[in-house]
Amino acid sequence: MWKSHPKALPFLFLSEMWERFGYYLMIGIFTLYLKDVETGFAMTEAEASDLYGTFIALVFLTPFIGGLVADRYLGYRTSIISGGLMMGAGYLMMGIHSLPMLYLAMTLVIVGNGFFKxxxxxLLGNFYNDEEYKSKKDEGYNIFYMGINVGAFICNFFGAVFENLFGWAAAFSVAGIGMFIGVIVFVLGTKHYGDKTGKKGTQEGDMPFWKIVMFILVPSVVFGVIGWLIKGVASEANLDSAIFGSDSTDAFIFACIPVVLFYSSLYFKAKEDDKKPIGALLAIFAVVILFWAVFKLNGSALNNWGDKYTDREVTGIAKTVTDKIYLTKELEYKKDSVALYDHAFRIQKKDGEVIKEVNYPLYFRNVAKDKLPKEDAKISVWASNLSQSINPFWVIALTPLIVAFFTYLRSRKKEPSTPTKIAFGLLISALSVLVMVLAVKAGQNGSEKVSVLWLFANYGVITIGELLLSPMGLSVVSKLSPVNITSLMMGGWFLATSIGNKLSGVLASMWDKYDDKSNFFWVNFGLLMFATLLMFALLKQLNKVMKERGIN
Structure with a gap:
């Protein structure tokens, strides 16, 4: 697999694998930790989803500035190493049970990811700009993307074992160690990077950095503060009168306005030859926002589905094996606390105070009566964060097939363009949501638990869409970006991801507002179908730009 690719690829593959090991281990337990009543922060579903959405949004917003700083001042090697060290430190600090420390740790991860991601x-794209490797760029990004998902797959098993044995702090520490290993691997590959890691410097016509600070970063902070403070019209659905549902969401959306305006200005100020490719990239960025809004529900709403609506009981030989390797937890059935939960399985409130019940495991609230254990009996259930490994499992399994399929089409000169792949990726992703609509029906709207096979099916379909979209997005940015702003435009891709991530948090925080959970998924289906139709409408123009640039 490696022979026809640059020698740097294995090192970048492994560096990214370990970086994603740390990140996805942390994300897999993040909302579970926030909601844990005994040793977490006892947040409600809405509170945890809102913080999760804001966090992962900011994680993907900082690449805008990280890419620009690397392009002009630090170069790629220094930026990647410093970013990785910050992220590793942030993961280690997350296990310290203190809200100020949690926010400080999140800040380190947010800034560090901006420099690393x-x-x-x-840097990977730089190697594929050489004539020898140009035709292999999509394939290279697919292989690189598989590295991401190898890390994302194995990490949740480590997270489950260490959380079960030693608690949340130990699990977060393992994430930090994984990140540090990624940095070490990257450094070991230095001799293969040659002159590809150097800074490109400031080019003629580039906006000076002080102007970026004064006219983008400072306004973003000011807009963010205004967004936090400004209030909309109070209503039953919006008690604190935040405009977009929460103060943090308002702050984020307002803070994005100057950054979005900056990216729009790149088009108007570009040289004539660069206008069309920059315009094409901005159009793709806008469309994929809705993909990320739905896809990133894997760490919030779908994590919640795996935790509370999926049958996780382990019996027989499987129980014996998983118990021995600490992938399961023992739950004791307590019948006398059922009254704390209403028909929709929400935690009830008394005199305005949320009732936190520690002794009664939430797991039993929607187990069919004929399947409930006897009073005080114990059962084993697999750790709920393991459902986070289903998506990367499918990526690892399907990537070779996808690569082989497009290699075959390329050999027959029938390979679709990168924008066409993205369009079909959106369509397939929309179809995956219908699987969850059927899962809700199978569980009688959450009144009974359903098989984990529903999650496998949902992730299986959306993974095909993801493989046609996410690595292709990285590839198209590398192909179309003007040379002097490649990292900056890569930051634009992550800006779109960031906005989508925040919208994902907004969607997830609305989970409890839907009495019929299928309607929640129908909304997601509608968003993805809208994005699909928009992408197909743009396809002719996007393919024309690609053809004019002599690329596919």
Missing amino acids: PNIST
Whole structure:
């Protein structure tokens, strides 16, 4: 697999694998930790989803500035190493049970990712700009993307074992160690990077950095503060009168306005030859926002589905094996606390105070009566964060097939363009949501638990869409970006991801507002179908730009 690719690829593959090991281990337990009544922060579903959405949004917003700094001042090697060290430190600090420490740790991860994520992706693209490897760029990004998902797959098993044995702090520490290993691997590959890691410097016509600070970063902070403070019209659905549902969402959306305006200005100020490719990239960025809004429900709403609506009981030989390797937890059935929960399985409130019940495991609230254990009996259930490994499992399984399929089409000169792949990726992703609509029906709207096979089916379908969209997005940015702003445009891709991530948190925080859970998924289906139709409408123009640039 490696022989026909640059020698740097295995090192970048492994660096990204370990970085994603740490990140997805942390994401897999993040909302579970926030909601844990005994040793977490006892947040409600809405509170945890809102913080999760804001966090992962900011994680993907900082690549905008990280890419720009790497392009002009630090170069890729320094940026990647410093970003990785910050992220590793942040993961270690997350296990310290203190809200101020949690926010500080999140800040380190947010800033560190800004320096690591866009620059390792751009560095990979630099090697495929050489004539020898140009035709292999899509394949290279697919292989790189598989590295991401190898890390994302194995991490949740480590997270489950260490959380079961030693608690949340130990699990977060393992994430930090994984990140540090990724940095070490990257450094070991230095001799293969040659001159590809150097800074490109400021080019003629580039906006000076002080102007970026004064006219983008400072306004973003000011807009964010205004968004936090400004209030909309109070209503039953919006008690604190935040405009978009929460103060953090308002702040984020307002803070994005100057950054979005900056990216729009790149088009108007570009040289004539660069206008069309920049315009094409901005159009793709806008469309894929809705994909990320739905896809990133894997760490919130779908994590919640795996935790509370999926049958996780383990019996027989499987129980014996998983118990021995600490992938399961023992739950004791307590019948006397059922009254704390209403028909929709929400935690009830008394005199305005949320009732937190520790002794009664939420797991039993929607187990069919004939399947409930006897009073005080114990059962084993697999750790709920393991459902986070289903998506990367499918990526690992399907990537070779996808690569082989497009290699075959390429050999027959029938390979579709990168924008066409993205369009079909959106369509297939929309179809995956219908699987969850059927899962809700199978569980009688959450009144009974359903098989984990529903999650496998949902993730299986959306993974095909993801493989046609996410690595292709990285590839198209590398192909179309003007040379002097490649990392900056890669930051634009992550800006779109960031906005989508925040919208994902907004969607997930509305989970409890839907009495019929299928309607929640129908909304997601509608959003993805809208994005699909928009992408197909743009396809002719996007393919024309690709053809004019002499690329596919």
